[in-house]
Amino acid sequence: MAGKTPETLRSRRWYGEGPGSTEHTSHALQAGYAREEFQGRPVIGIVNTWSDMNPCHAHLRDRAEAVKRGVWQAGGFPVELPAMSLGEGYVKPSAMLYRNFLAMETEELLRCHPIDGAILLGGCDKTTPGLLMGAISMDIPAIYCPAGFTMGATFRGERFGSGTGPFRYAPDLIAGRLPMEDWEAIEQKIWSSPGTCNVMGTASTMTALAEVLGMSLTGASSVPAMDSRGHQLGAAAGRRIVQMVWDDLKPSDIISDASVFNAAKACVALGGSTNAAIHLIALARRAGTSFTLDDFNDIGRQVPVLANVQPSGEYIMHEFADAGGLPALLTQMASKLDLDCATVTGATLGENIRGAKVGDANIVRPLDNPVATEALAVLKGNLAPNGCVIKPSAATAELLQHRGPAVVFNDADDLAARIHDPDLDVDANSVLVLRNVGPLGGPGMAENGMIPIPRKLAEQGIRDVVRISDARMSGTSFGTCALHISPESWIGGPLALVEDGDEIELDVAGRAITLCVEDAVLEQRRQAWQAPEPHYKRGWGMLFSDNVNQAHEGCDFDMLASREPTPEPPVHGKI
Numbered sequence: 001m002a003g004k005t006p007e008t009l010r011s012r013r014w015y016g017e018g019p020g021s022t023e024h025t026s027h028a029l030q031a032g033y034a035r036e037e038f039q040g041r042p043v044i045g046i047v048n049t050w051s052d053m054n055p056c057h058a059h060l061r062d063r064a065e066a067v068k069r070g071v072w073q074a075g076g077f078p079v080e081l082p083a084m085s086l087g088e089g090y091v092k093p094s095a096m097l098y099r100n101f102l103a104m105e106t107e108e109l110l111r112c113h114p115i116d117g118a119i120l121l122g123g124c125d126k127t128t129p130g131l132l133m134g135a136i137s138m139d140i141p142a143i144y145c146p147a148g149f150t151m152g153a154t155f156r157g158e159r160f161g162s163g164t165g166p167f168r169y170a171p172d173l174i175a176g177r178l179p180m181e182d183w184e185a186i187e188q189k190i191w192s193s194p195g196t197c198n199v200m201g202t203a204s205t206m207t208a209l210a211e212v213l214g215m216s217l218t219g220a221s222s223v224p225a226m227d228s229r230g231h232q233l234g235a236a237a238g239r240r241i242v243q244m245v246w247d248d249l250k251p252s253d254i255i256s257d258a259s260v261f262n263a264a265k266a267c268v269a270l271g272g273s274t275n276a277a278i279h280l281i282a283l284a285r286r287a288g289t290s291f292t293l294d295d296f297n298d299i300g301r302q303v304p305v306l307a308n309v310q311p312s313g314e315y316i317m318h319e320f321a322d323a324g325g326l327p328a329l330l331t332q333m334a335s336k337l338d339l340d341c342a343t344v345t346g347a348t349l350g351e352n353i354r355g356a357k358v359g360d361a362n363i364v365r366p367l368d369n370p371v372a373t374e375a376l377a378v379l380k381g382n383l384a385p386n387g388c389v390i391k392p393s394a395a396t397a398e399l400l401q402h403r404g405p406a407v408v409f410n411d412a413d414d415l416a417a418r419i420h421d422p423d424l425d426v427d428a429n430s431v432l433v434l435r436n437v438g439p440l441g442g443p444g445m446a447e448n449g450m451i452p453i454p455r456k457l458a459e460q461g462i463r464d465v466v467r468i469s470d471a472r473m474s475g476t477s478f479g480t481c482a483l484h485i486s487p488e489s490w491i492g493g494p495l496a497l498v499e500d501g502d503e504i505e506l507d508v509a510g511r512a513i514t515l516c517v518e519d520a521v522l523e524q525r526r527q528a529w530q531a532p533e534p535h536y537k538r539g540w541g542m543l544f545s546d547n548v549n550q551a552h553e554g555c556d557f558d559m560l561a562s563r564e565p566t567p568e569p570p571v572h573g574k575i
C-alpha cells in the first residue's frame with residue numbers, strides 16, 4: 001500500500017500552488033482560512049446527515065465539531081458537507097426510496113470536491129447503508145461514525161424499547177383496552193432523546209454491521225447518542241482519518257468477502273433487522289464481493305442469536321452496551337469469524353476486539369446458551385422464486401409451520417380501508433397478504449410488512465397471524481411476517497396472482513413458502529394479469545423506477561453498483 005505525500009493528495013489538484021489554483025485557493029482564503037491551514041494537508045469531508053427533520057440526528061452538528069477538532073489535531077483540514085438526512089419516520093413514501101439517492105449524493109459530494117478522506121455521520125436506518133454505499137463506490141479513505149442510540153424509558157414499570165416495538169400495545173388501543181392518555185404517554189416515550197432507536201432495529205443493526213465490516217472505530221456502535229464518548233469517538237475518528245489518508249487505506253482495502261460474511265454472521269447473532277438482508281447485499285455488491293441472499297440463509301442456520309436485545313430478546317441497547325456491546329459479542333462468536341480482516345483502525349478485527357469483556361452473559365450470550373436458534377431464514381417456493389425473508393426469533397413459534405387461506409389486500413390503501421372492517425372474512429388461521437408494496441410497487445418498499453392485526457381478531461386477544469408481503473418491515477417490528485417477496489407483485493411476481501381463499505403454506509424449517517394452487521390455474525391468472533401504470537413520469541421517482549433492482553439483489557441501481565471506474569473530474573485553473 002503506497003502512502004500519500006502532500007504532493008500526491010487528491011486535493012492537491014485543487015489546492016496546488018501558483019495561478020492555476022487561484023480560484024480554489026482564493027475561495028479557501030475567502031472562507032477565512034490561511035494558506036498554511038489547508039495547503040498540503042489532507043482535506044477531510046465530513047458528510048453530515050443532520051436535519052431538523054431527523055431528530056435521530058439532532059446532535060450531529062455538535063458531533064461534526066468534535067470530528068473537526070480531531071482532524072485539526074492530526075494536521076488535516078476539515079470541511080462539512082451536508083447530505084440528505086432520511087429521517088425514517090418522516091420521509092414518505094419511504095426512506096428506502098431515497099437510500100440510493102443518499103448513496104449517489106455521498107459519492108458525488110466526495111468526487112466533485114477537493115476531498116482526500118471522509119467521515120460519514122449517520123445512524124437512522126437508511127443513512128448508514130446510503131453513506132457507506134457511496135463511500136465504497138468513491139473508494140477514498142472513509143470512517144463511518146454512528147449517531148448512537150436514544151435514551152431508555154419505561155412504561156408501566158417495564159423496559160420500553162423505541163421504534164415500532166411500542167406498537168405491540170396497538171391491539172389493546174384498537175380493542176379499547178388501552179386509554180388514549182396511556183397511548184399519548186407511549187408517544188412521549190418512543191424516542192426519549194436524540195439518537196437512533198434503542199433496540200436491535202435497522203439502525204442498531206446497520207451501525208453494528210458497519211463496525212464489523214471494518215468501517216468504524218472499535219465499539220463505536222455501542223455508545224448512546226447522549227454519552228460524551230460519542231464526541232470522544234468523533235474526535236478520534238477525525239484524528240484517525242488523517243492518518244488513513246497518508247496511508248491511503250481505502251474501503252477496497254478493508255471490505256472483502258470475508259468481512260461481509262463476518263457482518264452477516266454478526267447480523268444473525270445480533271438478532272438483527274431483516275432490512276440488513278437488503279442493505280448488506282447492496283453493500284457487498286458495491287464492494288464487488290460475491291455475497292448473496294442464499295449465503296444469508298446458510299449463515300442463519302450456522303449462527304444462533306446471542307444478543308438478548310429486543311425485538312428478538314429482552315433488553316435494550318444501553319443494557320447491551322453496558323454488557324460489553326458489539327466487541328464483547330464478537331468475542332463470544334470469535335470461532336465463527338475471520339479475525340484477520342482489515343479495519344479502519346489499522347489493526348485487524350481480531351486485534352480490535354482482543355480483551356473485550358462480557359459484562360453480563362445473559363445479555364451477551366455464549367454460543368452454547370443462545371437466545372434463539374434462528375434470526376433470519378430465507379424461504380423460497382412458487383410464491384417467492386427468488387426468495388423472501390422471515391425473522392423466526394421475532395415470530396410466533398407455533399406459526400412457523402402453518403397453512404391457511406389468504407386474505408388479500410391489493411395495496412397499502414386497500415389495507416388501510418379494510419383491515420379493521422368488522423365484515424372482513426378473517427380468523428386466526430388466515431394468512432394476510434399485502435401486495436404492490438415492493439421496491440417498484442410501494443413505491444420504495446415501505447415498512448408495511450408488519451400488517452396490523454384486524455380489530456375483530458385483536459378483540460379476541462389474537463396478537464399474531466401469518467402475514468406475507470413484498471414490503472419490508474421495521475427492524476424493531478415483530479410477528480410472523482414473510483417479507484421482501486421477490487420478484488415483487490408490481491412486476492407480475494406470483495404474489496400478484498393470489499386470490500382470497502387460496503391456501504398458502506409457510507414452512508420455515510423447510511425454508512419453503514407455497515401458494516397451494518395448481519400451476520395451470522396460476523398460468524391462467526398470469527395471462528389475465530395486467531401491468532399497472534408506472535407511478536412516476538419524471539424526476540427521482542422515475543430514475544428510481546427505471547433502475548432499481550429487486551430485494552434479493554439489494555434494491556440498488558445496477559449502474560451504481562457497477563465497478564466500472566468513474567473518471568476524476570478535470571480540474572483546470574482559470575489561468
Ligand code: FES
Pocket residue numbers: 056087088089123124125163195196197201203
Ligand atoms: Fe431513526 Fe429508528 S427512527 S433510527
